[in-house]
Amino acid sequence: MRTPLIPQTDVRRAADRFTTEIGWLDSKHSFSFGHHHDAANTHHGLLLVNNDDVVRPGFGFDTHPHRDMEIVTWVLQGSLVHQDSEGHNGVIYPGLAQRMSAGTGILHSEKNDSWRLAGDVHDEPVHFVQMWVVPDEAGITPGYEQLEIDAELLGGGLVPVASGMDKHGGAAAIRIKNRYAALYAARLQPGQHVELPEAPFVHLFVPRGTVELEGAGRLETGDAVRFTATGGQRVTAAEPAEILVWEMHATLA
Template sequence: MSQSTLQPQVDVRRSAERDATKISWLDSKHSFSFGQKYDPANTHHGLLLVNNDDVVRPGAGFETHPHRDMEIVTWVLQGSLVHQDSTGHSGIIYPGLAQRMSAGRGIMHSEKNDSWRLEGAAHQDPVRFIQMWVVPDENRITPGYEQLEIDNDLLGGGLVPVASGMDVHEGAAAIRIKNKYAALHAARLQAGQSVELPEAPFLHLFVARGSVTLEGAGALAEGDAVRFTATGGQRVTATEPAEVLVWEMHATIAG
């Protein structure tokens, strides 16, 4: 998709503007329409349909449920999350571990706070994670799962490819997703460190932790997001220790 057909836009979405689902075991904030929180004007940006900021209390989690035709990337910020699915894959996801599940033609899975199976007060902590969904290149692919430790790669403070289907990241991205027009990057920044955003028709910046300043837009706090259209290259600078997630997208969902 050519940027020349799009109007440049930088759309800041504040944390407090997000819809939320809050029940006894879950505190979830939604950047886009999700579940019963539906807004036809806020269904996606580029190829990204879901950017949920979830906190799950100890001893709880999402019981087994289905997904279809979706690339689901989970990024844990605090605690650890147990994944189990109907293809026989299982794993414990923790900060610095990249994880992707391809729902394909259909998959069942569960996600629970790791402390649900552990004893002792030291393990009775909530788990906080960002779950992101992008559409795949094609439907009804074979379901799949991948995870890989990239914690050491984040120590340098630059943008690190977390998940990508783009050829340019072949051999560099931690995990592969089934969309050749999308890539997720992450950066852990100390105060004063900065990164430059990529150039793409569509970008989504999410401040997962801490606070930063965005060149041309000002201060961003934890939970704030920015949707870029036909622009990029701005610098993001941490004003305190921070963690940011950046989706680079070279296509959008039709309609």
């Protein structure tokens, strides 16, 4: 018999995240990542990685491998160029959802080439959040998908960004290979609010702006909240803000 989940609202502040700074990269890690390891902070629900990255123009991640992971990238500022060993090429920018299924193995690179794509030289960094969830099964065929959802975000509500859940059907922008997980985004103007989904595991991240979380108070840029066995709280923007929300109906063993 499974042990019943205890309702929890666990606020994680931006300043408490792991940090990687290497000149061209400023990366903040919500969970253990790379050489940053904390056995008590490896995941929440099905979410293993929530990296908040800023990359200088002309730099980026050279070709590197991934395997058996669903990787969703969400850009807040600038543009990110993706290339992979399956022949996919794309430019990810604000309002464009992107998913890469690593499956049996894939090589890819991610670069801030906005200066070159724009046709002249400028120094706009690219700011993006990259999130990893495990797939339902290992060894699937690698894949890639991206879709523009900027128009849907204008409504101010929670917009499905990526989902493997049956309830979304064709409503989700992109499909991930996990039937227990879904990612939402919302762009909120001051006073606008959304209600969080109810699920065994929910992860709220504020990549930009300031919001008020019902029952927990103010959340600033970079703050996150891990909910267990709870949901339905109201999130209200105190200033222009963007939020990312994972709804998860399973967890890692």
